[in-house]
Amino acid sequence: MTRQTTGRRVVANMSLSLDGRYAKSDPLDMGWVMPYAVTDVARAHLTSLWEPATTALLGRVNAEGFLGFWPTVIGMEGADPRDEAFAKWLVEADKVVLSSTLREAPWERAAVVDRPTAEVAAELKAGEGGDIVVFSSASVIKALLAADLVDRLALMVFPIFLGEGTHLFADDLPANRWTLVSQTAGEHGELALVYDRTRRA
Template sequence: MTEQTTGRKVAANLLISLDGRYHGAGGPADFGTFAIYATTDVARDQMTRMRENATTALLGRVLAEGFLGYWPSVSADDNADPRDRAYAKWLVDTEKVVLSTTLTEAPWERTRVMNGPIADLIADLKTDGEGEGDILVNTSPSVTKELLSADLLDRMYLIVIPEITGGGMRLFEDGLPPTKWKLTYQETGELGAMALVYDRVR
């Protein structure tokens, strides 16, 4: 019997430097170089763009726990940027899938924990009869890299900042399968960061 898929796209978003890194030389917590760009208009508009067609948020465990401590309060903050509030409300209300080998129960409402090979998890989400819209990998470089390695990513929302960090982990590592991408959106912000949307050409 052939599995029927819903045709859902798998998308991912990330801020990266000119040298392709998603944190500084000091390790994953070294995000200072990127922070100023994350709250610019071009980044906030990209955040709006990426959630518009997404109905499932795919998160790694560490990121999910960090989001849990931050975004729910933003959704109720009248003083927050309206784009931040809209994203926070979407994240709280939407289906969330947390990838973890250690969690035994879901950390949020409307959340399920999944464990296993990434290809199988994506196949499950795509064949889930309840799922419609894009599956969005939220700022999770480890999951994004797995999807790139397996050629399971259909869209990338990137913010490229005009700085070279000179150290830190790269998003695009050697050994990825050759793939072709089409630039479907681009915008340059006031600080020189570029919002880019790339769709996989298959």
């Protein structure tokens, strides 16, 4: 007998190329993402992830990028209301930043933790609150997949081969089964896919 995960979920969110890469050789080159990240499908996908969540779990690099940019969207002239809603959620949500170099968090409602990723995620999962979302922090997601702690895997797949860069899924991940819970195709060929980890009862 199998069951879907209930209770507080760990949700991993990542954008991928069709050849399974999340970044080019230069990780700062995100030009391949932008044409698809601002589509209605991508925005609806992101909204569906943050609305049931109360905690963001981030690596240091992504925390600096996300929290340096998104708060500036609030009140920005011409900002899409969905982007502004996400920005407000991110500011107000609890944020846990995994880092061995930061000593304190320069952001509101954020805590810096220097402990193994799986240990931190398991502790958060056992606590109270809504979903725990990992937004595009590849090192965090890889560690959680290796520990089989991801309950929901949310992917935006873009119709492009990068031909270089880093793959998200390692060869030595534990074998397991996933159930497709939603799929949406966009007008530019992008796909929003959400899978839930199916576990034995």
